[in-house]
Amino acid sequence: MMAPDDGTGHPDHIRITELTTRVFKLAAHPGYMEPGGLVHAPTKLYYTQIPRSVMLGFMDAIAAERPQMLEMGIDKFGVDDDEISARVDVSDVIETRLKANACHV
Numbered sequence: 001m002m003a004p005d006d007g008t009g010h011p012d013h014i015r016i017t018e019l020t021t022r023v024f025k026l027a028a029h030p031g032y033m034e035p036g037g038l039v040h041a042p043t044k045l046y047y048t049q050i051p052r053s054v055m056l057g058f059m060d061a062i063a064a065e066r067p068q069m070l071e072m073g074i075d076k077f078g079v080d081d082d083e084i085s086a087r088v089d090v091s092d093v094i095e096t097r098l099k100a101n102a103c104h105v
Contacts, residue, residue, distance in 0.1 A: 021045065046088055052078035 026032045027040040050058075055078035062069055090097070 017047065046086060049084060050078045051081040051084050053081050054078065 024042055024045045027042050030039050032039075059070060
């Protein structure tokens, strides 16, 4: 399933997904970056989605600690579990992601 908004509807997430999708498509175009430039042939592009069962578990876990998050309407996030078509193990880069998230204002 494509997630044009990363499942959140946040304008930054929508734009990042739009740009990433465009770059993915342009990577195979000969001479895109420069005449005679390297052409890639990407075959898969994954979009992040959260299974609804995971989101519901997350909501239960934070209900007592950060109830204001529930007021933000996070219950609308996530997709039906059967819509998830692939799982990618990102555990080897999770520290980098956490550091990047910490920089987000």
